[in-house]
Amino acid sequence: MIDLSNIKVKFGDFTALHDISLTVEQGEFFTLLGPSGCGKTTLLRTITGFIKPDIGTVKVGGRDITNLEIEKRNIGMVFQNYALFPTMSVYENIAFGLKVKGLDRAEIKAKVNEMAEKVELVPEQLTKKINQLSGGQQQRVAIARALVTSPPIICLDEPLSNLDAKLRVQLRNELKELQRKFGITTIYVTHDQEEALTLSDRIAVFNHGEIEQIGRPDEIYNYSATEFVCNFIGDINILSKDFLDRVGAEDKGIDTSGSCYIRLERLYANDNIKEHHIVCDAKVESFEYYGLYIKYTVNAGGMLIKVIEKNTGATVYEIGEGIRIGFDPACVMQF
Numbered sequence: 001m002i003d004l005s006n007i008k009v010k011f012g013d014f015t016a017l018h019d020i021s022l023t024v025e026q027g028e029f030f031t032l033l034g035p036s037g038c039g040k041t042t043l044l045r046t047i048t049g050f051i052k053p054d055i056g057t058v059k060v061g062g063r064d065i066t067n068l069e070i071e072k073r074n075i076g077m078v079f080q081n082y083a084l085f086p087t088m089s090v091y092e093n094i095a096f097g098l099k100v101k102g103l104d105r106a107e108i109k110a111k112v113n114e115m116a117e118k119v120e121l122v123p124e125q126l127t128k129k130i131n132q133l134s135g136g137q138q139q140r141v142a143i144a145r146a147l148v149t150s151p152p153i154i155c156l157d158e159p160l161s162n163l164d165a166k167l168r169v170q171l172r173n174e175l176k177e178l179q180r181k182f183g184i185t186t187i188y189v190t191h192d193q194e195e196a197l198t199l200s201d202r203i204a205v206f207n208h209g210e211i212e213q214i215g216r217p218d219e220i221y222n223y224s225a226t227e228f229v230c231n232f233i234g235d236i237n238i239l240s241k242d243f244l245d246r247v248g249a250e251d252k253g254i255d256t257s258g259s260c261y262i263r264l265e266r267l268y269a270n271d272n273i274k275e276h277h278i279v280c281d282a283k284v285e286s287f288e289y290y291g292l293y294i295k296y297t298v299n300a301g302g303m304l305i306k307v308i309e310k311n312t313g314a315t316v317y318e319i320g321e322g323i324r325i326g327f328d329p330a331c332v333m334q335f
Contacts, residue, residue: 001023001024001025001026001027001028001060001061001152001153001185002023002024002047002058002059002060002153002185002187003023003057003058003059003060003062004020004021004022004023004043004046004047004056004057004058004059005021005056005057005059006019006020006021006055006056006057007019007020007021007043007046007053007055007056007057007058008020008053008054008055008056009039009042009043009046009051009053009054010054015209016039016042016209017039017042017043017046017053017209018208018209018210019055019056019210020039020043020056020209020210020211021056022204022211022214024185024187025185026152026185027183027184027185028185028186028201028202029176029179029186029188029199029200029201029202030185030186030187030188030200030201030202030203030204031187031188031189031190031195031196031199031200031202031203031204032044032187032188032189032190032204032206033190033191033193033196033203033204033205033206034191034205034206034207034232035191035207035232036191038206038207038208038209039206039208039209039210040189040191040206041157041158041189042209043206044155044157044187044189046058047075047153047155047187048070048073048075048077048155049065049068049069049070049073049075050070052066052067053066060073060075060152060153061152071100074149074151074152074153075151075152075153075154075155076146076147076149076151076153076154076155076184077146077154077155077156077157078139078142078143078146078154078155078156078157078159079142079157079159080157080158080159080161082138082139082141082142082159083142084130084138084141084142084145085130086129086130086131087129088129088130089126089127089128089129090116090121090125090126090127090128090129090130090133090141091112091116091126091127093130093141093145094112094115094116094126094141094144094145094148095108095111095112095148096145097145097148097149098111098112098148098149101149111148112126112144112148113126115144115147115148116144118144118147118178118181118182119140119141119143119144119147119178120140120174121137121140121141121144125137135163135164135167136163136167136170136171139159139160139163139171142159143159143175143178147182147184151184152184152185153184153185153186153187154184154185154186154187155186155187155188155189156175156186156187156188156189157189158189158190158191159175160172160175160190160192160195161190161191161192168195172195172198172199175199176198176199188200193232193233193234196217197217197220197221197233197234198217200216200217201216202214202215202216202217203215203216203217203220205220205228205229205232205233207228207232212225212226212228212229213225213226213229220233221233221234221263222263223333224333226335227259227261227335230261230333230335231261234263235263235264235306236261236262236263236264237261237262237263237264237267237305237306238259238260238261239260239261239262239303239305239332240303241256241257241260242303243280243300243301243303244256244260246280246301247278247279247280248278249278249329249332252278252329253329254329254332254334255334258334258335259334259335260332260333260334260335261332261333261334261335262327262331262332262333263331264295264306264307264308265308266327266328266331267305267306267307267308267325267326267327268307268309268325268326268327269296269307269309269317269323269324269325269326270323270324272309272326273324273325273326274326274328276328277326277327277328278326278327278328278329279324279325279326280300280301280324280325280326281300281301281322281323281324282298282299282300282301282305282322282323282324282325283298283299283320283321283322283323284296284297284298284317284318284319284320284321284322284323285297285298285299285304285319286319287316287317287319289316290311291311292310292311293308293309293310293311294308294309294311294316295307295308296308296309296317298323298325300325305325307325
């Protein structure tokens with residue numbers, strides 16, 4: 001559907017994107033993930049036509065659109081601040097693209113009403129000004145405006161970043177449902193790892209204008225290709241060489257000369273330890289109770305390790321309590 005080949009973008013002496021190549025399949029929810037300034041928004045703006053690459057090509061459906069004007073690309077865009085017109089009503093905002101296309105009034109009305117219903121905007125809201133809506137309602141308007149012209153692709157640049165945490169989770173779920181309902185190819189930019197993991201079919205992790213890894217959320221999380229991805233995605237423990245040597249990790253096939261990491265939920269305590277696990281004694285330093293699970297920080301011979309235990313209703317380990325922790329050597333990521 002979307003093919004990017006050897007994309008390079010420079011701003012003066014600064015290279016924002018280094019030789020980026022990737023393919024987004026039709027109907028896919030594809031996320032560009034990374035910290036601020038890593039190049040993900042620059043790539044999104046290159047796809048939509050706001051930025052022309054110094055080198056490389058952008059193709060959609062096999063057609064080269066690298067030098068095509070923005071308005072001729074037929075790509076829907078939802079900006080971080082929504083970029084809605086404050087002096088226009090909700091109806092006028094949604095209808096804007098249709099008017100630009102020259103549709104007649106009756107057709108515009110039918111399409112706007114149909115789209116408003118799909119994004120769950122009620123008729124009374126269509127007459128309101130943008131500043132009379134909540135953040136969540138404004139987001140729906142922005143999405144409706146982007147989708148009403150029936151583009152084959154929609155690009156979203158951190159559309160949830162300005163919302164509070166509860167609303168962000170709610171709208172994240174709604175956004176995924178809308179994407180499934182329309183079956184539209186979606187490119188989504190975010191720095192939020194949880195957002196990327198829950199929404200995406202595939203993720204491209206960016207760092208300093210380069211792609212570190214492309215894969216499904218489970219591949220990115222469980223089989224991080226680089227040390228950057230390993231550290232950037234989710235919470236993780238780094239296991240020191242001293243600790244690994246003390247527990248005999250090398251005898252279990254772990255190369256202790258490099259960097260070694262393990263996810264919190266891949267460590268087990270007491271009765272959950274298996275026969276093939278590497279095991280050590282530890283003492284509980286602190287814990288955080290989340291309901292579904294408990295996150296413990298334990299001291300294993302001077303090294304602090306975080307362990308997540310599923311909440312089964314059993315008694316919580318107390319601070320200062322001695323426990324044993326174990327882990328499967330196959331779950332250690334080595335770089």
